[in-house]
Amino acid sequence: MAVLELKGISKHFGAIEALSQVDFALGDGEIVGLMGDNGAGKSTMVKIMAGNFPPSAGEMMLEGRAVHFHKPVDARAAGIEVVYQDLALCNNLSASANVFLAREKMRGFGPFRILDDRAMNERARELFAELKSETLPAEKVRMMSGGQRQAVAIARTHLSKAKIVLMDEPTAAISVRQVAEVLDLLRRLRDQGMAVVLISHRMPDVFGVADRIVVLRRGHKVADKRIADSSPEEVTGLITGAIRAA
């Protein structure tokens, strides 16, 4: 069953049609690669799913129920988390402080409540272990590699028990060596039943980890097929327009 379903979603900004009549379904425990050239509508589609703005037309269903997001908070409350490209972490705080930012664990009673760093570190350690990441909870994010920072950002989504994670170019800003680490993180999210939308420019990443691929071109969906039935050559053709649709 589809966790998230978009039906006939369109979005226009004035006269510009950023998305037109896009249908899209995301299944449980599925990684879908969302590809397209700059301006193809990828980020518009992600922003609609993340609640940054509502679609001009069309319907969005979450677990079979129609949803209308007006703010990112609405989407997050419904179980959709976004991992931003720039990772949105506080470098001066520890990994666990970042994971728990604005939802800190407290101890004490009544008005005498203080931060429970030990409990937060412990829980963060568990989350990193689930992700099989070498991230130390008490270490400052400033000292971390791109892969570890990615793990911190993903652990945040885990903590909130998200059903759907939207990942915006997770491998764009990190070294080749760390890309493998991040792709492993994505596989583990899927193995735990989470649905992932992976927005990426990098063909090898999408073909390495995604189950299905969706290609957008000029606001239209031009392909939606299983990875096994496609090839990087075909997808490149679809993105550039050399192949009209598949």
Place this chain on the structure above:
Amino acid sequence: MAEAREAIPIDAGRRARTGSPLLRKSLAAQPFWVTVAVIIICVGMSWLEPDSFPTRDNFFNITRNFAYIGIMALGMMAVIITGGIDLSVGSVMGLAGIVCGLVLQAGHAWWLAVLAGLGAGALCGVINGVLVAYVGLPSFVVTLGMLAAARSFAVVLSENKMIYDFGPDGDTFNAIGGGEIAGISNMVWLLLAMALAFGFVFRFTRWGRHVYAVGGNEGAARLAGVAVNRIKLQVYVLCAMTAAIAAIMVVGWQGSAINALGTGYELRVIASTVIGGANLMGGEGGAYAALIGATLIEVIRNSLLMAGIDSNWQGAFVGAFIVLAVLLERIRGSRAD
């Protein structure tokens, strides 16, 4: 596979670095080195000037002289951790002092004078905070405006006269700031109590954590759900309130209120935080840093006086120290990245 391949070198590197976390942390922290500098100067001066430096009187003077700067540095620290700055503390101190003086002069109770002073400070803080947090103006501009406005307001309110006739409750009011307990000025006790309170809040409360988060990455904090605007407003109010507290103590100690009170103190206060280890870009600092930074500046000033050097050189030293501290921070920062 990837983690199997990388596990060994990463682990080895980490173990080497975590040898003794506490020692490593202190050696890397600026407050530690500033403390060392304070101790070295004190030992050196005691050896050079055994008759005048290590005396009870001098200790009393030094501690009292940095106490009110330290109190303001605590509030300033909160602002600087969020990545802002408050240039108006000296003027707000002057305004709060005049308000206290006027209330006392009118024959009102000492506690009413204290409340009025705090209220004047809070009002300035609210104006600064709203303009920075909700209107989105740069803190530098807003507080520079307040620097001029609050001072002019103090001059107007005081009709440019010194206020020293404090009415029936004057003695009680003066005892608060001028008194001493166990041979140490009340102002110093207050500074210590406030430093403990600020240290606790910075380290152990959710509010403190969010203050650091705002300074670390405002956008990330906002996305995570931190009430960024509210936190910013609160730190400016807090900072202005510490300036008002300093004013109440100093007016009591001196037994008079002048509208020039606090002129130029913003430099000493900001210098204290930066020398203690705050990062003007935000995200770094702490209560002890404010305390030890204020201590170092006063110990140096006192030493210059005793060494017979014209005390007007103090400004040159403070200025050089600010730049040096920021430079050190820059060097350490680039090594960490």
